[in-house]
Amino acid sequence: MNLAELQKKLIAAARRQPPDDRVPYAFEKRIMALIAERAAVSGRILWARGFWRAAVSCVALALVCGAFSFFTPAATDSGNDLSQDFENTLLASADLPDNASPP
Amino acid sequence: MEERSEAELIAAVLKGDAASFEPLVAKYSPRVFATARRYARRESEIQDICQEVWLKAFDKLKTFRGEAPFEHWLMRMAVRTCYDFLRGHQRNRISSFSDISEPEEDWLERFVAEPGNSAEDADAAKMLIDRVLERLSPEARLVIQLLEIEDRSVKEIAKLTGWSVPLVKVRAFRARGEMRKILARLAKEKYL
Numbered sequence: 001m002n003l004a005e006l007q008k009k010l011i012a013a014a015r016r017q018p019p020d021d022r023v024p025y026a027f028e029k030r031i032m033a034l035i036a037e038r039a040a041v042s043g044r045i046l047w048a049r050g051f052w053r054a055a056v057s058c059v060a061l062a063l064v065c066g067a068f069s070f071f072t073p074a075a076t077d078s079g080n081d082l083s084q085d086f087e088n089t090l091l092a093s094a095d096l097p098d099n100a101s102p103p
Numbered sequence: 104m105e106e107r108s109e110a111e112l113i114a115a116v117l118k119g120d121a122a123s124f125e126p127l128v129a130k131y132s133p134r135v136f137a138t139a140r141r142y143a144r145r146e147s148e149i150q151d152i153c154q155e156v157w158l159k160a161f162d163k164l165k166t167f168r169g170e171a172p173f174e175h176w177l178m179r180m181a182v183r184t185c186y187d188f189l190r191g192h193q194r195n196r197i198s199s200f201s202d203i204s205e206p207e208e209d210w211l212e213r214f215v216a217e218p219g220n221s222a223e224d225a226d227a228a229k230m231l232i233d234r235v236l237e238r239l240s241p242e243a244r245l246v247i248q249l250l251e252i253e254d255r256s257v258k259e260i261a262k263l264t265g266w267s268v269p270l271v272k273v274r275a276f277r278a279r280g281e282m283r284k285i286l287a288r289l290a291k292e293k294y295l
Contacts, residue, residue, distance in 0.1 A: 001290045003283055005218045010235060010286075013228035014252045019140050021133035024150060028128035031157045035121055038158070 109173050116164055124164075128157055131174060135181050141248055142185040144233070152188050156181045175262075182245070182263045189241035200234070200292045207231045211293060238285050243278035250275050 107115070107123070115123035132153065139152040159180055167176050210227035236244055249260045250271075257275070261268045 001215055002218055003286045003290065006214060006286055006290075007282060009214065009218075010228060010232040011247075011251050013225070014232040014236070015254070017229050017232075019137035021137035021140075023132040023136050027132055027150075027153070028125050031128050031154065032122070032125050034154065034158065035124065035161055039121065 110169060113164065113167065113169070113173065116161075121161075124161055127173070131177055132157075134174070134178065138178065138181045139185060141252075142189055142244070144237075148188070152181075152184055156184045159184065179263050179265075182249075183265065186241060186245050186264065189244055193241055200289050203234070203293070204230065207234075208293070211289075235282065235285050235289070239278065239281055242274050243281045246271065246275045246278040247282060250278075 107126070109127070112123045112127055116127075135153050135156050136149065139149045139156075143149045143152055156177070160177055163180070167173065204227075206225075206227040207230050210225055210231065236247065239247060245264065246260065249255045249263065250257070255263070257268055257271050260266070260271045264271070266274070
């Protein structure tokens with residue numbers, strides 16, 4: 001069999017075959033609907049992605065704060081707690097020393 | 104309503120008016136479908152390819168600089184999408200010619216008997232070339248289709264596919280060899 005001739009004949013047959021350019025009914029409407037649908041979905045995806053990122057950041061921050069409070073050694077000073085220190089500071093000006101005489 | 108030019112439609116789409124894309128889809132879909140039908144056989148696959156081409160075109164419209172006609176830009180996208188389709192479906196390629204139909208076999212027998220007189224426009228010849236093309240690798244099929252069947256120049260093919268000119272030449276050489284091997288296998292299976 002002459003393969004070169006067969007190849008030539010088959011290529012010629014393919015050239016004679018006009019491509020069918022029929023388009024299904026309302027194909028452009030389908031494409032536009034898909035584009036609109038994708039736009040809506042991409043908006044939702046954008047929000048969801050933002051929320052996920054925020055959630056991850058919050059969890060990371062909470063973990064850091066937890067670790068910090070867990071590993072920080074407890075204060076070993078006078079034993080007064082923060083509220084007591086605050087009260088002392090606030091009322092320092094009103095406190096009179098024991099040896100002070102009233103005006 | 105006054106018909107808007109292509110450039111106006113594209114500019115409107117880029118400004119956010121997606122509805123202006125519809126006339127472009129309606130105008131160029133026949134060409135996109137004709138291209139897809141050269142590479143895929145099933146109607147569902149053809150529609151999937153065309154849908155992908157248009158969605159890609161919409162997404163990448165901002166990369167269209169307007170230096171070449173919109174149609175050329177779109178056809179590049181269509182050819183590349185078809186190539187991706189061929190690569191994605193290359194596992195389905197069949198190697199044997201055992202399922203060849205009776206008219207195809209008759210046509211081959213006539214060709215063997217009288218190579219000069221076998222008709223090129225016979226349906227059997229068309230079916231046979233489709234079978235041969237389906238057995239080619241994706242690169243070979245694309246090159247044979249564009250170079251031999253659509254009669255495009257190497258430069259044009261390079262633009263359409265994104266390959267370099269030397270690469271197109273190398274692939275064309277290999278594709279012809281691949282096609283000859285497939286035809287030799289066909290001849291061996293049927294006549295030896």
